[in-house]
Amino acid sequence: MSATPIESEFADRGSPVEPRESPARSRILVAAIQVFGTYGFSKSTVQEIAAAAGVSKPLFYRHFKNKQVVFEVVVERVFSDWHEAITEHVARADGTTVEALRVLFHGALEYAQARPFLNHLLARDSQLLLSTQSGIWDRACQALRSLIEQILRRGIEAGEVRSDVCVEHMADLLTEINFVYTNRQLHMGTAIETDLAEDIARCMFAAVTPVRASRVKERL
CATH class of the missing domain: 1.10.10.60 (Homeodomain-like)
Known part of the structure; x- marks a missing residue:
C-alpha cells in the first residue's frame, strides 16, 4: 500500500x-x-x-x-496533526472572532474530508474504545475547547463577543458541535453540504455576537 x-x-x-x-x-x-x-x-x-x-x-x-497501544499512538498523532492544522487555519484568519470560528469549523470538516482513511480509523467502535479505555478522546476535546476559549476571550476583549457569555460553557457547546458534525461527515463518507455548514456557522456566530441596535429595531 x-x-x-x-x-x-x-x-x-x-x-x-x-x-x-x-x-x-x-x-x-x-x-x-x-x-x-x-x-x-x-x-x-x-x-x-x-x-x-x-x-x-x-x-x-x-x-x-x-x-x-499502537492504535492509541496512531490516533494521538492524528489528533495532534488535526489540532495543529486547525490552529494554523485560525492563525491565518482575518482577526475577527466570527472569521476565526468560521475557519475553525470549516477547517475541521475539510481536514476529515481530505483524509478518507479517518472513516475507518475513527469508526464508532474505535471511538468507544478511546472514550472508555483511554484519555486520548478527552485530550482531543480539551485541546479544541481550549482553542475556542482563547478565541472567545479575545472576542470579548475586542467587543466582538457578548460580555455576558460564559466562555467555558459556550466553548464546551461549540466543541460538541464541531465534533458532532465532523463525526457525521466521517461516518457518512461524504462532505457536509456547504449550505448546512454555513448555516451551522451562522448559528454559532449568532450565539456569541452582540445584538446591534439596528437588529434590535428590526425585532420591535
Whole structure:
C-alpha cells in the first residue's frame, strides 16, 4: 500500500511519546495507519500491521505491548496533526472572532474530508474504545475547547463577543458541535453540504455576537 501524504508526514515527524524512535517503530506506526485506516480497529490484526511494516511479530511486540497501544499512538498523532492544522487555519484568519470560528469549523470538516482513511480509523467502535479505555478522546476535546476559549476571550476583549457569555460553557457547546458534525461527515463518507455548514456557522456566530441596535429595531 502506498503511503498517503499524512502518513508520510507522521513518519517524518516522529512520535510525541518517543521523539527518537527507531526506524522499525516508525515503519510499524506508518503501517498501522494504513491498516487501521483500511479495516478499522476491530478487524485489524497485529500480523497484518507487522507484515505491512516488514517486521516480525516479535519485533512488533518489542515496541508495542498490543494492538490497542499502537492504535492509541496512531490516533494521538492524528489528533495532534488535526489540532495543529486547525490552529494554523485560525492563525491565518482575518482577526475577527466570527472569521476565526468560521475557519475553525470549516477547517475541521475539510481536514476529515481530505483524509478518507479517518472513516475507518475513527469508526464508532474505535471511538468507544478511546472514550472508555483511554484519555486520548478527552485530550482531543480539551485541546479544541481550549482553542475556542482563547478565541472567545479575545472576542470579548475586542467587543466582538457578548460580555455576558460564559466562555467555558459556550466553548464546551461549540466543541460538541464541531465534533458532532465532523463525526457525521466521517461516518457518512461524504462532505457536509456547504449550505448546512454555513448555516451551522451562522448559528454559532449568532450565539456569541452582540445584538446591534439596528437588529434590535428590526425585532420591535
